[in-house]
Amino acid sequence: MIEVLGWTSTVLVLIGFILNARGNFTWAMVTWIVGDVGWITYDFFIDNFSHLVLSLVIISINIYGIINLKKKELKGV
Numbered sequence: 001m002i003e004v005l006g007w008t009s010t011v012l013v014l015i016g017f018i019l020n021a022r023g024n025f026t027w028a029m030v031t032w033i034v035g036d037v038g039w040i041t042y043d044f045f046i047d048n049f050s051h052l053v054l055s056l057v058i059i060s061i062n063i064y065g066i067i068n069l070k071k072k073e074l075k076g077v
Contacts, residue, residue: 002045005038005041006039009036009038009039010035012031012035012038013031013035016028025065025069026069029062029065029066029069030066032059033062036056036062037055039051039052039055040056043055
């Protein structure tokens with residue numbers, strides 16, 4: 001079961017790259033967040049804490065990116 005979580009997380013992160021390449025930045029970041037939550041869970045179960053921390057940092061960066069996009073939308077930029 002944990003193996004399925006790892007592969008599902010990988011697919012979500014890859015889908016995020018496709019969305020980003022197509023200019024769907026908010027959806028890309030949301031997809032990356034969901035994929036990284038999966039990676040955090042996976043990493044916890046396999047004791048891979050360096051990657052778990054990396055995923056937490058990436059989630060934080062994506063949340064920051066979403067906030068910045070929303071601010072720009074409100075300003076009409």
